[in-house]
Amino acid sequence: MVGRRSLKADFCPSARSLDVIGDWWSLLIVRDAFDGLARFGEFQKSLGIAKNILSDRLRTLVSRGILEVVPAGEGAVRQEYRLTEMGRDLFPVMVALRQWGERHLFEADEPRSSLVERDTGLSVRLDIRTQDGRAIGPGETVILKVPEPD
Amino acid sequence: MVGRRSLKADFCPSARSLDVIGDWWSLLIVRDAFDGLARFGEFQKSLGIAKNILSDRLRTLVSRGILEVVPAGEGAVRQEYRLTEMGRDLFPVMVALRQWGERHLFEADEPRSSLVERDTGLSVRLDIRTQDGRAIGPGETVILKVPEPD
DNA sequence: GGGAATCGGTTTTATAATGAAACCAATCGA
DNA sequence: TCGATTGGTTTCATTATAAAACCGATTCCC
Numbered sequence: 395m396v397g398r399r400s401l402k403a404d405f406c407p408s409a410r411s412l413d414v415i416g417d418w419w420s421l422l423i424v425r426d427a428f429d430g431l432a433r434f435g436e437f438q439k440s441l442g443i444a445k446n447i448l449s450d451r452l453r454t455l456v457s458r459g460i461l462e463v464v465p466a467g468e469g470a471v472r473q474e475y476r477l478t479e480m481g482r483d484l485f486p487v488m489v490a491l492r493q494w495g496e497r498h499l500f501e502a503d504e505p506r507s508s509l510v511e512r513d514t515g516l517s518v519r520l521d522i523r524t525q526d527g528r529a530i531g532p533g534e535t536v537i538l539k540v541p542e543p544d
Numbered sequence: 545m546v547g548r549r550s551l552k553a554d555f556c557p558s559a560r561s562l563d564v565i566g567d568w569w570s571l572l573i574v575r576d577a578f579d580g581l582a583r584f585g586e587f588q589k590s591l592g593i594a595k596n597i598l599s600d601r602l603r604t605l606v607s608r609g610i611l612e613v614v615p616a617g618e619g620a621v622r623q624e625y626r627l628t629e630m631g632r633d634l635f636p637v638m639v640a641l642r643q644w645g646e647r648h649l650f651e652a653d654e655p656r657s658s659l660v661e662r663d664t665g666l667s668v669r670l671d672i673r674t675q676d677g678r679a680i681g682p683g684e685t686v687i688l689k690v691p692e693p694d
Numbered sequence: 695g696g697g698a699a700t701c702g703g704t705t706t707t708a709t710a711a712t713g714a715a716a717c718c719a720a721t722c723g724a
Numbered sequence: 725t726c727g728a729t730t731g732g733t734t735t736c737a738t739t740a741t742a743a744a745a746c747c748g749a750t751t752c753c754c
Contacts, residue, residue: 401572406657407645408575408638414649416568418712422551425558429687434731444713449732459648471721472730480648485682487644488558489672490636495557498609498630499564505690507556512686516674522639524666532635536662537579540655568741584702594742599703621750622701 405540414458415484419443419451421491424477424484427461432474460484489520555690564608565634569593569601571641574627574634577611582624610634639670 401413415421419441426440438448452475455461460481466474477484492509500506509518523529551563565571569591576590588598602625605611610631616624627634642659650656659668673679 405655408642410649411641411645412571418566421562428682482682483644486640486670486672490640491561492558494633494637495561499560505555507690508688509685510688511674511680512684516676518672518674518685520636520670520672522636522668522670524661524668526666530661532578532632534662535659535668538658538660540657597741
């Protein structure tokens with residue numbers, strides 16, 4: 395096969411998501427975008443990514459509707475990369491990754507950045523519930539597959 | 545630089561998480577593991593991944609504590625790959641990815657697999673709240689950075 | 695019990711993705 | 725106006741990925 399397999403046509407939503415944002419850099423760029431970064435140079439400095447790769451990733455993220463290009467300031471020539479609505483919707487993904495990393499990838503006493511509510515400083519958590527509001531874990535769930543066409 | 549930059553030492557938990565599971569295949573393997581797959585051949589068939597790459601990814605996931613190798617059945621020689629506690633803790637990440645994919649990567653009428661509570665069939669959702677239970681969005685949060693050592 | 699098929703990989707080789715550096719045009723700042 | 729910065733693109737070297745061939749150990753089948 396040439397190149398990497400695409401999961402665009404997969405019926406599993408997780409697989410399609412990974413097809414779009416599952417590469418090494420994209421979510422890091424999105425994280426920085428959530429953090430307020432918007433300019434090419436800012437991403438490049440923050441991530442230490444090669445410029446050609448950053449260029450490619452930004453283009454791809456824009457083409458997929460996760461970032462959009464907007465003029466930087468009023469009537470400015472330079473442009474910025476901003477999260478679209480679709481991009482901002484990745485927030486739960488970022489929070490879930492953060493939460494997992496905090497729990498498993500840090501020593502107890504190790505310094506780390508943390509995500510809190512702006513107004514109160516309360517830490518943010520994420521949980522999984524049924525439609526009617528009961529919290530549940532992986533053991534109580536099941537995936538309903540779509541029937542394979544012969 | 546040679547190879548890919550490691551984010552192991554980054555103070556951002558999301559970055560460390562991506563360092564561990566941010567590559568192209570790992571989360572797909574984890575998804576399949578949540579789905580009950582456990583054998584080398586099962587993963588290989590499900591993902592269509594090259595065997596050498598699968599071999600490498602499984603080894604890495606085991607070495608990082610996300611999967612563990614257990615004997616398949618009583619006294620069996622063959623072995624299986626199972627999610628560890630740390631691996632099962634990735635459930636919210638999978639749900640978040642799934643939710644995003646459902647919302648943005650499918651046509652309204654397109655068939656898709658869905659995640660539901662086993663006993664009731666109710667669909668599963670995920671949301672972000674403060675410690676005291678109020679649901680919030682990205683706009684109401686802020687990241688507290690760890691002070692950079694000079 | 696013997697042979698064939700399957701399982702769970704490893705090795706080899708080709709190709710694609712990534713990274714670093716050099717380069718460049720347009721803009722900005724002094 | 726001139727030099728520095730920004731935002732890239734191009735080129736080339738290196739690394740990762742993929743496909744296929746291979747292989748030993750098991751399991752299936754009769």
